[in-house]
Amino acid sequence: xxxxxxxxxxxxxxxxxxxxxxxxxxxxxxxxxxxxxxxxxxxxxxxxxxxxxxxxxxxxxxxxxxxxxxxxxxxxxxxxxxxxxxxxxxxxxxxxxxxxxxxxxxxxxxxxxxxxxxxxxxxxxxxxxxxxxxxxxxxxxxxxxxxxxxxxxxxxxxxxxxxxxxxxxxxxxxxxxxxxxxxxxxxxxxxxxxxxxxxxxxxxxxxxxxxxxxxxxxxxxxxxxxxxxxxxxxxxxxxxxxxxxxxxxxxxxxxxxxxxxxxxxxxxxxxxxxxxxxxxxxxxxxx
Amino acid sequence: xxxxxxxxxxxxxxxxxxxxxxxxxxxxxxxxxxxxxxxxxxxxxxxxxxxxxxxxxxxxxxxxxxxxxxxxxxxxxxxxxxxxxxxxxxxxxxxxxxxxxxxxxxxxxxxxxxxxxxxxxxxxxxxxxxxxxxxxxxxxxxxxxxxxxxxxxxxxxxxxxxxxxxxxxxxxxxxxxxxxxxxxxxxxxxxxxxxxxxxxxxxxxxxxxxxxxxxxxxxxxxxxxxxxxxxxxxxxxxxxxxxxxxxxxxxx
Amino acid sequence: xxxxxxxxxxxxxxxxxxxxxxxxxxxxxxxxxxxxxxxxxxxxxxxxxxxxxxxxxxxxxxxxxxxxxxxxxxxxxxxxxxxxxxxxxxxxxxxxxxxxxxxxxxxxxxxxxxxxxxxxxxxxxxxxxxxxxxxxxxxxxxxxxxxxxxxxxxxxxxxxxxxxxxxxxxxxxxxxxxxxxxxxxxxxxxxxxxxxxxxxxxxxxxxxxxxxxxxxxxxxxxxxxxxxxxxxxxxxxxxxxxxxxxxxxxxxxxxxxxxxxxxxxxxxxxxxxxxxxxxxxxxxxxxxxxxxxxxxxxxxxxxxxxxxxxxxxxxxxxxx
Numbered sequence: 114x115x116x117x118x119x120x121x122x123x124x125x126x127x128x129x130x131x132x133x134x135x136x137x138x139x140x141x142x143x144x145x146x147x148x149x150x151x152x153x154x155x156x157x158x159x160x161x162x163x164x165x166x167x168x169x170x171x172x173x174x175x176x177x178x179x180x181x182x183x184x185x186x187x188x189x190x191x192x193x194x195x196x197x198x199x200x201x202x203x204x205x206x207x208x209x210x211x212x213x214x215x216x217x218x219x220x221x222x223x224x225x226x227x228x229x230x231x232x233x234x235x236x237x238x239x240x241x242x243x244x245x246x247x248x249x250x251x252x253x254x255x256x257x258x259x260x261x262x263x264x265x266x267x268x269x270x271x272x273x274x275x276x277x278x279x280x281x282x283x284x285x286x287x288x289x290x291x292x293x294x295x296x297x298x299x300x301x302x303x304x305x306x307x308x309x310x311x312x313x314x315x316x317x318x319x320x321x322x323x324x325x326x327x328x329x330x331x332x333x334x335x336x337x338x339x340x341x342x343x344x345x346x347x348x349x350x351x352x353x354x355x356x357x358x359x360x361x362x363x364x365x366x367x368x369x370x371x372x373x374x375x376x377x378x379x380x381x382x383x384x385x386x387x388x389x390x391x392x393x394x395x396x397x398x399x400x
Numbered sequence: 401x402x403x404x405x406x407x408x409x410x411x412x413x414x415x416x417x418x419x420x421x422x423x424x425x426x427x428x429x430x431x432x433x434x435x436x437x438x439x440x441x442x443x444x445x446x447x448x449x450x451x452x453x454x455x456x457x458x459x460x461x462x463x464x465x466x467x468x469x470x471x472x473x474x475x476x477x478x479x480x481x482x483x484x485x486x487x488x489x490x491x492x493x494x495x496x497x498x499x500x501x502x503x504x505x506x507x508x509x510x511x512x513x514x515x516x517x518x519x520x521x522x523x524x525x526x527x528x529x530x531x532x533x534x535x536x537x538x539x540x541x542x543x544x545x546x547x548x549x550x551x552x553x554x555x556x557x558x559x560x561x562x563x564x565x566x567x568x569x570x571x572x573x574x575x576x577x578x579x580x581x582x583x584x585x586x587x588x589x590x591x592x593x594x595x596x597x598x599x600x601x602x603x604x605x606x607x608x609x610x611x612x613x614x615x616x617x618x619x620x621x622x623x624x625x626x627x628x629x630x631x632x633x634x635x636x637x638x639x640x641x642x643x644x645x646x647x648x649x650x651x652x
Numbered sequence: 653x654x655x656x657x658x659x660x661x662x663x664x665x666x667x668x669x670x671x672x673x674x675x676x677x678x679x680x681x682x683x684x685x686x687x688x689x690x691x692x693x694x695x696x697x698x699x700x701x702x703x704x705x706x707x708x709x710x711x712x713x714x715x716x717x718x719x720x721x722x723x724x725x726x727x728x729x730x731x732x733x734x735x736x737x738x739x740x741x742x743x744x745x746x747x748x749x750x751x752x753x754x755x756x757x758x759x760x761x762x763x764x765x766x767x768x769x770x771x772x773x774x775x776x777x778x779x780x781x782x783x784x785x786x787x788x789x790x791x792x793x794x795x796x797x798x799x800x801x802x803x804x805x806x807x808x809x810x811x812x813x814x815x816x817x818x819x820x821x822x823x824x825x826x827x828x829x830x831x832x833x834x835x836x837x838x839x840x841x842x843x844x845x846x847x848x849x850x851x852x853x854x855x856x857x858x859x860x861x862x863x864x865x866x867x868x869x870x871x872x873x874x875x876x877x878x879x880x881x882x883x884x885x886x887x888x889x890x891x892x893x894x895x896x897x898x899x900x901x902x903x904x905x906x907x908x909x910x911x912x913x914x915x916x917x918x919x920x921x922x923x924x925x926x927x928x929x930x931x932x933x934x935x936x937x938x939x940x941x942x943x944x945x946x947x948x949x950x951x952x953x954x955x956x957x958x959x960x961x962x963x964x965x966x967x968x969x970x971x972x
């Protein structure tokens with residue numbers, strides 16, 4: 114039984130990180146109907162900024178959270194406003210290709226400046242034991258931060274005017290426009306928030322996983338899976354999707370080996386796609 | 401009397417808890433022109449969707465030429481000769497008018513080759529009076545012409561039963577007159593026509609028999625003249641109070 | 653699809669240039685020509701599902717990679733090379749047929765994601781099934797014992813052969829009811845069903861056609877390089893690059909995907925040679941520019957120029 118408590122704990126911790134990783138991607142997909150292929154690179158960019166601030170100037174990652182968040186929001190807002198908005202209502206082939214092209218540029222810039230060497234912010238916080246379960250503190254803190262950040266986004270979406278406007282645009286764009294909501298601005302803000310969440314997820318990840326451009330695709334893949342499993346465009350959806358994926362990977366890793374953990378995630382996604390395309394908590398599908 | 405070409409027996413359709421159709425039964429004789437009327441939300445379009453396989457019925461059977469087709473797919477309905485038009489027209493927007501109709505002839509009308517289908521399509525366009533616009537992209541047509549295109553496409557499929565879902569919605573009165581004349585000519589070719597309308601005037605000028613749907617139930621089925629005098633029908637259309645007042649006036 | 657005489661001329665010229673490279677150029681050029689032919693076949697394949705049918709499929713790398721592996725495993729088991737290619741083509745075709753019946757129920761973004769996931773799942777399964785595939789270590793194949801130029805020439809003609817077959821298939825489908833039906837599905841799938849098109853069957857046919865030439869090219873590629881591994885065989889980059897090539901030339905046209913592949917591969921070669929550190933970013937810029945300024949592809953430029961010339965002519969002829 115002890116081994117399963119550990120697996121459960123690992124799965125939930127991983128799941129919280131996945132939720133934080135995917136929530137911005139989910140929001141952009143749900144509201145703009147754009148699959149943002151840049152998302153994985155945004156996460157790594159956030160991670161690099163954190164690492165360089167830590168190693169260059171000794172700035173603690175927690176301090177970097179708002180800095181990276183603000184920077185990524187500005188980057189995302191500008192990118193949507195100037196580039197992506199021009200094709201925002203085009204078919205998926207166009208928008209996906211465009212964001213893939215942009216990702217190739219960002220990826221190349223990052224690999225050139227930072228090289229592909231894996232880097233990690235080592236906080237050396239030790240670990241704590243709860244009965245049979247051992248938890249590394251850095252990962253525990255990361256999980257806590259991920260949950261807090263995701264919850265904050267939820268509160269913003271629920272409580273603020275901007276959040277309500279985003280939800281209105283997601284539900285029915287033309288009705289929202291009739292109510293006087295400027296959808297173009299909402300799109301830019303949503304994309305900004307998507308980038309912000311990717312960036313802060315990167316800050317959190319920097320102290321948990323090695324940061325390298327080699328894993329941008331892996332993170333993007335996780336975001337796909339979380340979105341499809343949980344359902345698009347909502348914070349609870351991303352949370353459920355993240356936790357389910359974390360648990361499934363953790364269990365599959367234990368039963369079939371670490372390589373199969375990733376396969377299990379994708380298989381889960383394909384099954385959900387075909388049986389419940391709106392996701393586990395999704396209300397409305399987008400075609 | 402000959403065997404009915406289309407017969408519905410106890411057809412129901414529910415969406416979740418919502419009953420869109422309840423125990424609907426009727427039959428169409430070959431060559432008949434029948435009107436299906438009812439207020440908005442009565443379930444008229446749902447009924448057509450069930451008959452053409454767009455929605456599976458929750459219960460009941462649908463017999464086309466004596467064969468149960470309740471589980472058919474839309475493309476099977478089209479090939480059998482059950483054609484329809486949509487309330488909101490559904491052209492292939494980037495294709496020309498001719499290509500649109502050719503698609504109907506090729507896949508629904510059983511044309512042997514693309515060339516044959518094109519010839520059939522030309523005939524069909526001639527019939528509805530769209531031949532001069534044959535090479536225009538469908539997306540460029542005005543509403544009345546787009547409705548005619550739908551008709552031409554359906555005709556090219558050589559239908560036995562044609563269901564026209566609100567073909568007159570959004571047209572002005574002279575356009576409606578043109579459409580009515582066209583529907584009459586289609587009926588003269590021996591096609592069984594079911595006209596779905598909420599404008600009584602239109603239906604009355606075309607069909608001798610009416611079906612009335614209200615809250616998903618078939619509340620009347622009979623000769624047009626009787627149906628329009630039927631209290632329940634008037635009530636369904638005009639509301640309870642108005643119907644009562646009308647009755648008083650008649651008696652008074 | 654209106655493939656004018658210009659498209660046919662460009663197509664014939666392109667094929668002729670590729671086929672004649674051994675006569676006038678060095679091995680590097682012949683190799684590039686073979687790569688162009690291979691990507692031309694992949695892009696022409698993709699065109700069936702992406703161009704004709706309008707389904708944003710990103711499965712190309714799955715079919716290519718499976719083709720590599722089925723061919724390599726057959727050759728390992730002693731099957732003669734050409735027969736191994738045929739087996740790979742048929743098996744991957746059958747796989748695509750079954751897979752298509754399942755995932756073609758999805759539309760739009762969901763289909764796009766599902767088709768990408770197929771590539772990842774294939775890669776992961778191949779790399780963990782070590783007993784059959786050699787896992788992450790990859791597989792070695794028997795190399796041809798001819799002179800290097802001969803080997804190069806041989807694979808150039810093999811790739812050209814696959815490309816020409818895919819082009820012939822495109823031309824045939826284009827004229828037949830299959831092509832007509834696929835274009836109807838592209839425009840409005842519900843309306844297509846209502847005119848009597850068995851949309852599921854047609855889409856599965858298109859998806860299968862989009863797989864077989866990729867599988868053949870993959871199997872031949874494996875024999876050519878003599879070594880394959882999961883990362884090289886199932887590349888997400890390839891799976892996005894191939895649709896981009898088709899769009900660069902003109903998706904849904906006969907010659908477009910091949911011309912787009914040629915332009916793309918040549919650009920890529922130039923960037924690799926001159927800007928090693930920045931080649932990926934430059935390709936990214938090319939993609940972004942393509943999306944903004946050339947959404948109809950290179951062939952649409954030619955068509956526009958022709959339309960302009962025509963309207964200029966009729967304009968001078970009178971106010972018609």
